[in-house]
Amino acid sequence: MTNWNEQTYIAGMTWGWTGIRGTWTTKEADRSMALMKERLAINWTAVTFAALQATPQSTTIPFAEAPTVTEEEVRHAIAEAKRNGLNVCLKPVVNCVDGTWRAHINFFDYDVPCEPKWSDWFASYTSFILHYARVAEETGCEMLCIGCEMVQTDRREAEWRQLIREVRNVYSGIVTYNCDKYQEDRVQWWDAVDVISSSGYYPVGDWEVQLDRVEKVVQRFNKPFFFMEAGCPSRRGSELLPNDWGFQGETDGTAQLEFYEAMFGSSDQRPWVQGFMLWDWPSTLYPEEQAASNNDYCMFGKPAEAYIRNYYSSKLAQPNYSSSN
Template structure:
C-alpha cells in the first residue's frame, strides 16, 4: 500500500495513524510505500526547497518508518517533488536546446541533494527499498543526468532502487538497467464503459502484461506497480487515475473488479514483483461510511475483501 500521501505535518505521529497502519497490515499487505512530497515553485524552477510547511519533517518520517517496522511491514521510502503551480510533475523540465543545459544541470543538482537527504534516512533506518523518482516524464530522456544521480545515491543507500514511471511512458526510459526494479504507475484504462465485469477488465490487462513482459526481457529487471488503484466510483476503471470527478456515484463493484482483474492477470508471473496500491489514508473514514466513500481507499469495501482473499493465498 502507498501510505502517508498528502498528509499534514505531524499526522504520522497521531494515534489515528497507528490505527490506520494496523488496519493496513490486516489486509495481508507486506509493504508500504511511505510517500510524501515537497513543492518546487513551478515546473521550470531549478531549486527544490525543504519547505516544512509542506514537506513532512524527518521526525515524522522516522516515526512512521519505525511504527511500520514494528508491525512487520517493509518500507519503500518514496520522496516526491511536485510543482506548486499545480501542474503535474511530469512537466517539470526545460526545453531541449543548447541554452537550456545550465538549467537542467542546476535542477538535477538540486534534485540530487533532495534525494541524497532521504537516501541517508532510508539507509540509517533500514528501509528495504528507495524510490528515486515518480512520473517525471520530461526528465526521463536526460540519461546522463540520471546515470550520475543513480551513482550518487548508491554511495549512501545500499538497498534496491526503483524508479516510478507513468503508465504508457515506461518504454521511453533508456536507463532502467541502472535500477533494481522497474516501477510504473499502472493506471491503465482497462474498462471500456462504466460497470464492466472483472472478466472484461482481465482481458484488457493481457496486452499490458505482454508489453511489460517484453520490458522485463529487455532490461532483465523485475516489474513492480509502484502505484495502482481505482476509485470506488462508477466509471473510474475507464480512467483509474481520476480523482477530480466528485459527481460520480459510488460503486464498490467497479473498484473490486479492477482489483480482481489485475491480481488475476499478474499474480503468477515470475518476473512481476507486486503491487503498491493507491492508496491507504493516514486517517481512515469510519468503517460504516465505506459504502458511500468514492475515493481510492479500500478500507471496509468489496475491494478490501478481494485483496484479503488473494493475499491469504501467499501465506
C-alpha cells in the same frame, strides 16, 4: 539491507500521501498503519510524501519546508511500519504548488541564458533524494524509490544515471524508479536500477495488451518488476479510467473491485509481475461506517478490501514466494 530475489513478492500498500506536516505522528496515523497491515495482509508499505516546488519550471525544491512532513515524521512512520512487521520502501516525491502534475516538470534540452535549466533542477532534486537516501539507510528501509512519474525528465538519461550513482554511495538497499503508466518501454536507463517499477493504472479490458508490452521491457533489461502504484477510485466508470482521480462518477465500491479483479487476474498469468504497492491508504482514515459514501482510492471498509486481503494472503502462502526478504 536486503536484496531482491525471485522469491520476493511485494504484497504492498502506499501509506501517508501526500505527507502533510503534522499528520504523521498522531494516534490516528499509528492506527491507520496498524489497520492497513491487519485489513490487507500486506508485507510491504511505501512511505510516501511530496516536497513542493512552485511551478513545473522552478529549479528549487524546498523539501524541509511546510506543508511537507518533517524528517522526524518520516522517521516515525518508518519506525511504525517496522513495528508492524512491514518491509519499507521510502518514496520521496516532488509536486508543484500550482497544481501542475509533476510529469510536466520540464526545461529546454539545451541551456539558454536567463532561462531555468535542467542542471539547476537536478542539483536541487539530487539534494532532496540524497537526504532521504541517507534516512532510508539509517532507518533500515529495504527499498528506495528515487522518482515517481517524472515523464518529461525520463529522457535526461545522463542525469538520472549520475543521481543513481550518488544514491548508491549512501544507500545500500534496493533502488527503483516508478515510471508513469504507458512509459515502461520509453525509459532507457532501467539497467541502472535494481528493480523496474511503474504505475499500473490500466483500464479494465486493457491489462493483457499492456502486460504484453511491459513484458518485452522486462525481458530486454532482465530486471525484476512490480507495480509501484496501482489502484482505482470507488466510482462507477473509474474502472475504465483508473488514473483519473477527478473523474465524477457515481460512488460505487463494486467498480473498484472490478478493477482489482481484472488487474490481479491478468497479472496472475505473468510470473514476472512480482507484486504491487497499491494506491493508497491515508494517514488519517475516514470512519469505516462512511466507507460506502467514500469515492477515493482507499479501499478501507469497501468490497475491494477483503478481495485484496485474500489475494495477498494466497500469494504469500505460495511456496515460491517469501513473505519478506
